Amino acid sequence: MVFFSRVSSPKLYGSVIIIARKQQQCVITVGQRSISGKVMRQGLPPVQKPAPFPYKEKRYNYIRAVFDRTTSRLDENSKLIVVEGPPAAGKRALAKELAEELEMAYFPSPNVAETYFNDYGYDLRQIDHKLPTSCQSYDENDFIKDPMRENSSKAARFQISKFALRYRRYLEALAHILNTGQGVVMDRSPFSDLAYMTAMTETGIISKNVYNYYHAVRNNSLFALWRPHLVIYLDVPIEETRRRIEARNHPNEKDSIVSSPAYLQALVNSYKNDYLKNISIHAEVLVYDWSKVGDPEILVEDIERIDFDQYTVYDKKLIDWRRDNLWAWNTSRQEFTHSQDYFMGHLNVPPIQCNEIVINPSDRRLYEAILDETPGSKFAKGFNEEMGDKGILFKLS
Numbered sequence: 017m018v019f020f021s022r023v024s025s026p027k028l029y030g031s032v033i034i035i036a037r038k039q040q041q042c043v044i045t046v047g048q049r050s051i052s053g054k055v056m057r058q059g060l061p062p063v064q065k066p067a068p069f070p071y072k073e074k075r076y077n078y079i080r081a082v083f084d085r086t087t088s089r090l091d092e093n094s095k096l097i098v099v100e101g102p103p104a105a106g107k108r109a110l111a112k113e114l115a116e117e118l119e120m121a122y123f124p125s126p127n128v129a130e131t132y133f134n135d136y137g138y139d140l141r142q143i144d145h146k147l148p149t150s151c152q153s154y155d156e157n158d159f160i161k162d163p164m165r166e167n168s169s170k171a172a173r174f175q176i177s178k179f180a181l182r183y184r185r186y187l188e189a190l191a192h193i194l195n196t197g198q199g200v201v202m203d204r205s206p207f208s209d210l211a212y213m214t215a216m217t218e219t220g221i222i223s224k225n226v227y228n229y230y231h232a233v234r235n236n237s238l239f240a241l242w243r244p245h246l247v248i249y250l251d252v253p254i255e256e257t258r259r260r261i262e263a264r265n266h267p268n269e270k271d272s273i274v275s276s277p278a279y280l281q282a283l284v285n286s287y288k289n290d291y292l293k294n295i296s297i298h299a300e301v302l303v304y305d306w307s308k309v310g311d312p313e314i315l316v317e318d319i320e321r322i323d324f325d326q327y328t329v330y331d332k333k334l335i336d337w338r339r340d341n342l343w344a345w346n347t348s349r350q351e352f353t354h355s356q357d358y359f360m361g362h363l364n365v366p367p368i369q370c371n372e373i374v375i376n377p378s379d380r381r382l383y384e385a386i387l388d389e390t391p392g393s394k395f396a397k398g399f400n401e402e403m404g405d406k407g408i409l410f411k412l413s
Contacts, residue, residue: 050323051093051199053117053316065089068196071353076195076346086345089197093118095324096189096242098205100291101250102284103275104260106309110250111203113312118319120199123189126181128174129155136392136403143390150375151383160275161268163221169372172226175213176233176373180363182206186241187356194349206238207295214286219279222372229370237362242336242348243298245324248315249287250306254280297332300324 066088069076076084097120099111108124115122132140132153141153154170163171182205189200210230217227252260254277262270269275292301300322304310327333339345351359367373375383388394392403399408 050321051095051118051319053320054119055117055316056320057119063091065091065197068198071191071195076350076353081343081346081350085342086194086349087342089195090193091197092324093120093199094193094197095120095199095245096193097199097201097246097248097319098208098244099201099203099248099250100205100208100287101306102252102257102280102287104257104264105250105252105306107203107250110248110312110315111201114248114315114319115201117312117316118199118201120201121189121192121196123185123192123200123202125203126178126185127156128177128181129157131177131181134390134392135397136400138391138393140387140390140393143386146386147383148376148379150379157267160266160272163216163273167372168222168226171216172222172373175209175216175222176230178212179206179209179230179233180360182209183237183241183363184356184360187352187359190242191349191353191356194345195353202244205244206241207243208287208291210234211283211286211291214290215279215283216274218282219273219276221273225370226372229365229367229373233363233365236365237359240359240362243295245334245337246300246302246319246322247292247295249292249301249303251303252306254284256307298335299333 066084068089069084074080097114097118099107099114101107111124112122114120132155134140141155144152149166150169154165154174158165159171159174165171186202186206189202192198193200213222213227213230216222217224257280258270258275258277261275273279292303295301302315302318304315324334329338339348392400394400398405398411401408
């Protein structure tokens with residue numbers, strides 16, 4: 017059973033719902049290791065700790081691990097916060113503001129459209145007219161415009177791709193925290209991606225067969241990730257969500273099936289009944305009535321009241337962020353930083369019984385042949401002479 021405790025705030029529109037620990041009424045107290053915002057830190061002497069490790073330029077190997085302990089950079093703000101909510105709830109804006117107030121890094125939600133640019137900036141959507149329909153691009157705008165394209169096989173592959181992108185972005189967030197000590201605020205995560213797949217299934221966009229395959233991929237991959245410290249869910253009524261979608265007036269969005277009341281209701285139901293219920297076992301959860309946009313400073317005050325150190329080794333809450341010893345922290349840091357491709361391999365579940373997402377082999381071969389002819393796509397970055405790369409003969413990697 018999960019208990020809900022409402023905390024009213026005179027400065028906040030609506031109420032804050034704090035999802036408590038299993039079998040225990042939630043009592044928020046100020047702990048010694050609570051997150052602190054810029055205002056709280058003003059006037060305090062700076063904390064002496066090593067400079068952020070340049071993990072994108074240097075490798076954190078065994079020798080460096082001996083002298084560079086991961087825990088030496090971690091402080092009360094070395095936390096992972098995820099902002100969730102329905103479309104047009106204001107997740108991105110709030111996540112950015114929280115990141116600024118808490119002096120954390122903001123990691124935006126990735127999108128499929130970004131993947132259609134190769135390493136040299138060439139837009140691969142320009143070759144769509146040469147490709148079979150099964151291999152043509154299909155991004156967020158295409159999904160909104162026509163989610164039923166090719167008997168929904170495009171939508172199925174699209175959502176699985178979104179899950180993979182969020183999985184990669186989450187790995188990057190974990191690597192950032194462990195190498196720099198700076199906390200991260202994210203807009204959505206792979207853990208909540210299930211809500212979108214559930215809504216697509218319940219509204220008939222994808223089949224139950226695809227849904228089952230997605231669960232196989234999800235179950236084979238999410239176990240490797242550390243769940244966030246804190247999830248903030250922005251609760252917006254369906255009618256208000258529809259109003260905001262119409263107000264922002266994105267092309268084809270307001271009349272799309274993925275903006276229909278039925279889809280949005282299925283999405284919210286899955287968020288609350290599946291995602292929030294399960295994630296609250298392992299992370300702190302704050303749910304706000306966001307029918308009217310609230311003041312981020314009030315959220316910061318609520319976050320500062322959470323004691324993240326109140327749990328012991330016997331609690332499931334925040335269990336992912338407890339290591340047996342200092343070397344275990346170093347090992348996890350190495351894995352999340354330099355073994356991301358290995359983690360991504362967990363998503364490679366053969367779709368033996370899910371033909372809907374399989375591309376015809378002949379179409380795939382044609383796609384790869386045409387792709388090799390596009391500028392900068394034949395070889396890895398740095399090895400394409402036609403793009404101006406120099407010294408290729410002497411490069412090792």
